[in-house]
Amino acid sequence: MNQREKERYLREYALLKQEGKPFFPYAVAKDGAMAAVVMLSIILMSLFLGAELGPKADPTTTTYSPRPEWYFFFLFELLKIIKPANLVPLATIGIPTICMILLFLLPFYDRNPERRPERRPIATTAGIFVILAMGYLTYEGAHAGAPTQIDMETPTTLVAAGGPVLEQFETGKQVVAQSGCQACHIIGENGNDGPGPPLTDIATRLPKQAISRTLVNPTAPMPSYKALQESEPEKFDAMVTFLSQLK
Amino acid sequence: MPKLKLPAPPIPAKLNPRPARPGSTKTGPLDVAAEAGISAVDWVDERTSISGAARWMMFRKVPKGTNWFYTLGSSTMFAFLSQAVTGVFLAMYYRPDAAGGAYESIRYINNEVFLGEFVHGMHKWGSSVMVILVFLHMARTFFFGAYKYPRELNWVIGVALLILTMAMSFTGYLLPFDQRSYWATIVGVNINGTGPLVGPYLSDFLRAGPEFGATTLSRFYAIHMLLIPGAMAALIGAHLYMVAKLGTTAPPWIKADSPVKKEEKA
Numbered sequence: 365m366n367q368r369e370k371e372r373y374l375r376e377y378a379l380l381k382q383e384g385k386p387f388f389p390y391a392v393a394k395d396g397a398m399a400a401v402v403m404l405s406i407i408l409m410s411l412f413l414g415a416e417l418g419p420k421a422d423p424t425t426t427t428y429s430p431r432p433e434w435y436f437f438f439l440f441e442l443l444k445i446i447k448p449a450n451l452v453p454l455a456t457i458g459i460p461t462i463c464m465i466l467l468f469l470l471p472f473y474d475r476n477p478e479r480r481p482e483r484r485p486i487a488t489t490a491g492i493f494v495i496l497a498m499g500y501l502t503y504e505g506a507h508a509g510a511p512t513q514i515d516m517e518t519p520t521t522l523v524a525a526g527g528p529v530l531e532q533f534e535t536g537k538q539v540v541a542q543s544g545c546q547a548c549h550i551i552g553e554n555g556n557d558g559p560g561p562p563l564t565d566i567a568t569r570l571p572k573q574a575i576s577r578t579l580v581n582p583t584a585p586m587p588s589y590k591a592l593q594e595s596e597p598e599k600f601d602a603m604v605t606f607l608s609q610l611k
Numbered sequence: 612m613p614k615l616k617l618p619a620p621p622i623p624a625k626l627n628p629r630p631a632r633p634g635s636t637k638t639g640p641l642d643v644a645a646e647a648g649i650s651a652v653d654w655v656d657e658r659t660s661i662s663g664a665a666r667w668m669m670f671r672k673v674p675k676g677t678n679w680f681y682t683l684g685s686s687t688m689f690a691f692l693s694q695a696v697t698g699v700f701l702a703m704y705y706r707p708d709a710a711g712g713a714y715e716s717i718r719y720i721n722n723e724v725f726l727g728e729f730v731h732g733m734h735k736w737g738s739s740v741m742v743i744l745v746f747l748h749m750a751r752t753f754f755f756g757a758y759k760y761p762r763e764l765n766w767v768i769g770v771a772l773l774i775l776t777m778a779m780s781f782t783g784y785l786l787p788f789d790q791r792s793y794w795a796t797i798v799g800v801n802i803n804g805t806g807p808l809v810g811p812y813l814s815d816f817l818r819a820g821p822e823f824g825a826t827t828l829s830r831f832y833a834i835h836m837l838l839i840p841g842a843m844a845a846l847i848g849a850h851l852y853m854v855a856k857l858g859t860t861a862p863p864w865i866k867a868d869s870p871v872k873k874e875e876k877a
C-alpha cells in the first residue's frame with residue numbers, strides 16, 4: 365500500500381464511521397447477545413458432558429494412550445504424515461514455527477490494498493485451504509485411536525521351543541499392547557503407521573540391547589519407559605524380549 | 612440476519628426530571644441519594660478523569676455495516692473472563708502435588724465441593740469454546756482484510772494471543788494429573804524438545820529439569836495460572852485499546868454514500 369492508497373482508505377473509513385452508529389448501545393447489544401449464547405453453550409456443555417477424571421497418573425503403568433486435547437489433533441496427525449525420522453523435527457516444531465512466523469508477518473508481506481475476499485484470490489484460497497487442511501487433520505486425528513491389541517501369531521519355532529522365552533513373549537505382547545505404543549507404531553496389522561517407524565520386523569534392524577536402550581532413552585517424541593524398567597523390570601524385560609522376536 | 616433495532620420508548624416523566632424552580636429548596640431522601648451517587652462519581656472523576664476515557668470507549672462510532680461477525684472478538688474475551696472466574700474457584704481447592712494430591716484435589720472438587728463438577732466442567736469446556744472462538748475471530752479478521760493498514764500491529768498482538776491461548780490449554784491439560792493428561796503432556800514436552808535451537812531448552816524449562824518430576828506439575832501450574840493469564844490480560848488490554856483507537860473495519864464490501872446520494876437523502 366502506498367501513501368495515496370493509505371490516505372484513500374482513511375478518507376473512506378472516516379466517512380463510513382460517520383455514517384455508523386455509536387458503540388453503546390448498538391454494538392454492545394449484539395456483543396451482549398453473543399456473550400449470552402457463549403455462556404449458555406458453556407453451561408450446557410458442562411451440564412451434559414461433565415468433567416470426568418480418568419484413572420490416576422502412574423508413570424509405571426502401561427495402560428494409557430497419549431492423546432492430546434482435540435484441538436491439538438492436527439499437530440499429532442502432521443507427525444504421522446511426515447514419516448522419515450530426519451524430517452520429524454520439521455513436522456513437530458518446524459512446520460508450526462514456520463506457520464506462526466508466516467501468520468505474524470502476514471500484514472507485512474500481503475501489501476495488497478484490496479480487502480474484499482473475492483478480489484484477493486490468493487489470500488482467500490490460502491485461507492480456505494488452511495481451514496480445510498486443519499479440519500481434515502483434526503477429523504483424522506479424532507478417528508485414530510490407540511489400538512490396544514496385537515493380532516499376531518506366535519512364531520511356530522517359539523511355540524515348539526516353549527519354556528520361559530515363550531512365556532516372556534506372550535507377556536511382552538500384552539505389555540506392548542497395553543502401553544499405547546501403537547498410538548505411534550504399527551505392529552503387524554494393528555496400530556498407527558507413524559509417527560514412529562513400524563515395529564513389525566524391528567528385530568531385523570535392532571539387536572535386543574539396542575531395543576532396550578531405545579525404550580529407556582528414546583528419541584523424542586517417544587516417551588521414555590525408564591520408570592517401568594525401574595519399578596517392574598520383569599514386565600520391561602518381557603516387552604524387550606517380545607520386540608526382539610519380531611522379524 | 613435481521614437488523615437489530617432497539618426500541619426507543621418515550622421516557623416516562625418521572626425519569627425525565629425537570630430542574631427545580633429557583634428558590635424552592637424542597638429535597639427528599641431520593642434527591643439526597645442521587646446527589647450522593649453523583650458526587651461519588653464526581654469525586655473519582657476529579658482525581659482520575661476516567662469519564663473521558665469511558666466516553667471515548669463507549670460512545671465511539673462503529674462504521675456502517677457492522678454485523679454479527681464483529682461479535683466474535685468480544686465473545687472470545689467473554690470466554691476468557693469466564694475461564695478466569697471459574698479458574699479462581701478451582702484454584703481454591705486445587706493442589707499442585709504430583710505425589711497424588713493433585714489428582715485427589717480434583718476428585719474432591721468433582722465429588723464433594725458444592726457445584727464443584729459444574730464449575731470444573733465449565734472451565735474444561737470453556738477452553739474448547741475459547742479456542743473455537745479465537746480461530747473464528749481470526750478467520751473473520753483474515754477474510755475481511757482487517758489486518759491491513761492501519762491495523763497491522765493489532766493482528767500481530769492477536770497472533771501472540773492465539774499462541775498464548777494454545778499454551779494455556781497445553782499447560783492446563785496436565786493439571787488433573789490423570790493418565791491421559793500425564794502421558795499426553797510427556798509426549799507434548801518431548802515434541803517441544805525436538806524443535807530446532809531452543810527446543811531442548813524449552814522442554815527442559817517446561818519439565819523443570821531433564822526428567823519429568825514433582826516440580827514439573829507446580830511449574831505447569833504457575834505458568835497456567837499466573838504467567839500466561841497475566842500476559843494475556845495485558846495483551847487483550849492493548850488489543851482493545853487499539854480497536855478503540857483505530858476503530859473496527861467496515862465489512863469490505865460496504866461503501867460510504869457518495870456526497871450526491873447524501874444530498875438526495877437530506
Ligand code: HEM
Pocket residue numbers: 680681682683684685686687688689691745748749752757758762765766767768769770772773776847850851854858859860861
Ligand atoms: C484472546 C484472544 C482475543 C481477544 C479477546 C480479541 C478481542 C478482540 C475484539 C473485542 C475486537 C473488536 C472487533 C471484533 O470483535 O471483531 C478485536 C479486533 C481485532 N482482532 Fe482480536 N481478539 C483476540 C485474538 C485475536 C487473534 C488471534 C487475531 C488474529 C491473529 C486478532 C486480530 C484482530 C484484528 C486484526 C482486529 C481488528 C478487526 C477490525 O478492525 O475489524 N485477534 N479483537
